[in-house]
Amino acid sequence: MFDEINNKLLNNIVKTNKNKSSYWKEHLRDNADFQNPYSHLGFGSYTKKNIKNYIHNLLARVIFGNNVFKTKMYYAYKSVFDKINRFIDVDTIRHIFTFEKLKEHVNPKSICVIGDGKINGILGAHLAFPNAKIYSVNLSETLINDNMILEKIDINLKKSVTLITDLNFPTKDKILTLIPSNLKKILLNKNIELFINIVSFQEMAPDEVKEYFEIIKNNKSKLYCCNRQYKKLPGGEELYFEKYPFSNSKKIFWEDCPWHQKFYSLKPPFIHNYGGNIRHCLVDFL
Ligand SMILES: C[S@@+](CC[C@H](N)C(=O)[O-])C[C@H]1O[C@@H](n2cnc3c(N)ncnc32)[C@H](O)[C@@H]1O
Numbered sequence: 001m002f003d004e005i006n007n008k009l010l011n012n013i014v015k016t017n018k019n020k021s022s023y024w025k026e027h028l029r030d031n032a033d034f035q036n037p038y039s040h041l042g043f044g045s046y047t048k049k050n051i052k053n054y055i056h057n058l059l060a061r062v063i064f065g066n067n068v069f070k071t072k073m074y075y076a077y078k079s080v081f082d083k084i085n086r087f088i089d090v091d092t093i094r095h096i097f098t099f100e101k102l103k104e105h106v107n108p109k110s111i112c113v114i115g116d117g118k119i120n121g122i123l124g125a126h127l128a129f130p131n132a133k134i135y136s137v138n139l140s141e142t143l144i145n146d147n148m149i150l151e152k153i154d155i156n157l158k159k160s161v162t163l164i165t166d167l168n169f170p171t172k173d174k175i176l177t178l179i180p181s182n183l184k185k186i187l188l189n190k191n192i193e194l195f196i197n198i199v200s201f202q203e204m205a206p207d208e209v210k211e212y213f214e215i216i217k218n219n220k221s222k223l224y225c226c227n228r229q230y231k232k233l234p235g236g237e238e239l240y241f242e243k244y245p246f247s248n249s250k251k252i253f254w255e256d257c258p259w260h261q262k263f264y265s266l267k268p269p270f271i272h273n274y275g276g277n278i279r280h281c282l283v284d285f286l
Contacts, residue, residue: 002151005163005178006035009140009147012165012180016140019181021205022235024139034141037148041141043117046149047089052266056089059264063271064093068259073099076127084152090263095120097259098198099128102224105252105282108132108193112221114212115200117142119149122176125196126157135187137179147178181208184215192219199260199278202227202239213245217285223249226257226280241279249283256280 020028023042033039038046047056061069068074073096077088088096112135113121122136134157136146143163150158160175164183171177171190179186195216201209216223229241257280264271 001161002147005147005161006144008163008165009144009178009180012182013140015182016180019205019208020139021203021208021233021237023203023233023237026234028139028141032141034145035148037118037145037152039145041145043115043142043145044091044120045089046118047087049085049087053087055266056087056264059270060090060093063090063262063264064097064259068093068096068100071096071100073103073124073128077123080123080127080153080155083154091118092120094198094259095124098196098224098226099124102194102196102282103128106194106222108222110190110192111135111194111196112137112187112192114138114195114197115142115204116146119146119153121196121198122146123153123155123157126155126175130156133173133175133177135177135179135190135192137181137184137187140180143178143180150176184211187215188218190219192221195219195221195223197223198226199228201225201244202231202241203233204239205237206239209239209244217248220285222252222282222284224280224282226260226278228275229277229279231276246281246283249285252282252284254279254281254283 027042032041077092081088108129110133111125114137116122116136122134125134157176162172162174162177164179164186167183167186227241231239257278260278262271262273
């Protein structure tokens with residue numbers, strides 16, 4: 001099943017290329033190693049367990065404190081990652097904080113993750129809301145990479161996957177539906193209760209962001225949006241958090257994102273600021 005999905009996605013790359021901003025045209029070029037689950041192409045990392053993990057742990061505790069390592073979401077991710085020798089690194093920790101916070105505000109029956117990476121978003125959505133139907137919309141290459149990681153894990157989410165291949169495709173009663181970005185309109189009128197976008201609108205072409213907001217509004221959904229306050233892409237596209245088309249939505253929270261201000265790497269000076277302030281909000285399009 002996974003090979004069949006990936007073969008279809010490989011043939012679909014030419015179609016999702018049209019949804020790439022200048023940033024993604026650079027990061028996902030023809031020779032990008034997207035068929036390697038461990039590759040680092042700008043959509044998150046997959047850190048294998050190894051001898052250096054104690055340094056990651058130390059740096060993570062300096063930035064985030066100890067409490068995140070005692071949360072339910074931390075243990076939920078850990079139980080899945082331990083079986084595939086995957087370490088909970090900074091990219092997963094950002095998602096742990098996110099789902100801990102979302103659980104305080106929502107209990108959706110259907111969720112769409114726009115622009116996930118290394119399955120951190122879809123896995124967190126499934127672990128936090130086990131009864132929810134999940135949609136993941138992304139570029140074909142990232143969906144292939146996610147799908148290869150999904151194949152390794154042993155949870156219900158992986159046992160029930162479907163790939164949308166055209167706009168008339170019936171959205172079956174599968175737990176997880178993968179949607180290449182060229183077919184995003186299939187998400188219209190689906191009664192999706194929560195959309196999640198974590199640091200990915202900030203790297204899309206503004207018209208692409210607009211299309212996603214139209215879909216979110218059409219679903220009368222809630223949106224969790226966590227993105228750079230301002231980002232300029234290599235081709236000159238400019239993205240402003242406050243200028244996304246939030247009009248007619250009700251704010252549930254809206255603030256600087258506490259866990260998206262610093263990250264660590266194993267290179268000096270070890271602790272770094274992201275390239276600009278990151279805001280996050282939960283809004284309701286009612
Ligand atoms: C910086 S990564 C963020 C990954 C993940 N959300 C995280 O926080 O680690 C941005 C994501 O947006 C995706 N993306 C880029 N253009 C897209 C588009 N037009 N539609 C959907 N996803 C897109 C990329 O493939 C990538 O997965």
